Amino acid sequence: DPGRGAEVVGKFATQHKTDIVFGTLFSHVVIGSAPAAGENKMPYFVVSEGHHVASTKLNRYVFQPGITDVKSQIQSMAPWIAANAGKKVTQIFPDFAFGYDHRDYLALKAQGGEVIAQIAIPPTESSFTKYFPQIPAETEVIYHVMVGPAVLTFVKELGEFYGSNRPQLFGFIDSLEATDINSPGLEFLDGSHFWEGSPRYAQANDSEAQKAYRTAVGIDDNGAAVGDPKDVSTAAHMFGCWETLYVVKKAMEDAGYKGSEDRAKLVEATEALTEFAEGPEHPQGPKTFNGKIHQCFGVQNISKVEGGKLKVVHKTKIEDGLYEAEGDYTTQAL
Known part of the structure; x- marks a missing residue:
């Protein structure tokens, strides 16, 4: 509000x-x-x-x-999406400002790709099946970023709609934040990719600072609360x-x-x-x-769902997400 x-x-x-x-x-x-x-x-x-x-x-x-x-996140990941997931992309995003950033800043032309459809869904929506027929048949990648209380329903219904014959999926982990990826009905996500700010699952090359942070905030190697594996964090x-x-x-x-x-x-x-x-x-x-x-x-992580976990397969560089400033707050009076 x-x-x-x-x-x-x-x-x-x-x-x-x-x-x-x-x-x-x-x-x-x-x-x-x-x-x-x-x-x-x-x-x-x-x-x-x-x-x-x-x-x-x-x-x-x-x-x-x-x-x-979001602008920086998308800019740094767009080359990887076009090179590894597919060229023809359909976007599914929430119908408010955060979603509009995804709509407006995914630029794939430089990589030979294109966004062929954009589907905005109200963040208060509770069922999503009615939107999926809008996805063009030639879609190679579904780029999804949903938020709100019904994210698990969104992902499950997407799986039910496609079955085993689905396009590639590239999602922002927002669509599954605080949700166990091993929940029933999410098996179809195996092999798909997600953006993560910070990885949910502990990685083999985690820094000492990352390990100390996870200990301090009380999350285990699976990104759940220590002592309660059902309480999945918003680690990303x-x-x-x-x-x-x-x-x-x-x-x-x-x-x-x-x-x-x-x-x-x-x-x-x-x-x-x-x-x-x-x-x-x-x-x-x-x-x-x-x-x-x-x-x-900063850096971004692209993770792949493998064996019921998220494994980081690509990490961007800071410079991948830099862009020209659109103004200057420091010129405003205090």
């Missing part, structure tokens, strides 16, 4: 007088809440992935320093919360932050950051930060 988001940001600023606001996931709520952050001069750190922050269409008080945005995204808090810590230290009267200093100190080394504070991997657009850039 974007309206509720703006109301909450306002209350944090005027009633609770917090130092910062930290949160929102859903991109349409970020967009709706951002004006309240700007009006109240409240630093607002989001972990949303949408391109809305980096587009410079929000304001100087909104940052996304702990997780990459939740590192962004961890890393963002360390960015805030670093910026507050650099600013000599004492209290809410130093919010403007905090904004400027955050904008002055340029890179985050891989390590305990940034276990997902190294990142660069563009203070003009308030957005970080």
Whole structure:
């Protein structure tokens, strides 16, 4: 609820007088809440992935320093999709801002591919079979990224629709985040590929920082809560919360932050950051930060479903996802 988001940001600023606001996931709520952050001069750190922050269409008080945005993610993975999955792609995505980023930024022409159909589905939808006949018969790859409470239903119904004779599948793990990929009805996913920000399953080459992070947040080698294998984590995204808090810590230290009267200093100190080394504070991997657009850039993982687990088969480079800035927040008044 974007309206509720703006109301909450306002209350944090005027009633609770917090130092910062930290949160929102859903991109349409970020967009709706951002004006309240700007009006109240409240630093607002989001972990949303949408391109809305980096587009410079929000304001100087909104940052996304702990997780990459969809535009960068797609740009860095498009060559792999065209080279390894197929050239004719049908997209299925949620019908709101996050989904529109996927719709707008998957560019395959340079790799000899094309998006032949785009199917937007309301995030509140509970059954999806009626949408699948819209998928063109010549589709070689179904690119899917669904979110919300019915994601498991979406994936199961997709499998029931195609049976064993399906196109290649390339999904964002959002479609199965917090869901056991060994759930009944998901067997057809074997051999398909997913984007992951941080891998759900422990990998043979995990860094010491990644191992320490997994221990600290209490997830096992399968990405489930230690002691409860049915409680599957949102491992692909939740590192962004961890890393963002360390960015805030670093910026507050650099600013000599004492209290809410130093919010403007905090904004400027955050904008002055340029890179985050891989390590305990940034276990997902190294990142660069563009203070003009308030957005970080990092590595992406492409994982294959094999034997009921997700195995990383390709890792992009930071430079694969870089793009030209569309504006400059630092020119705005504080």
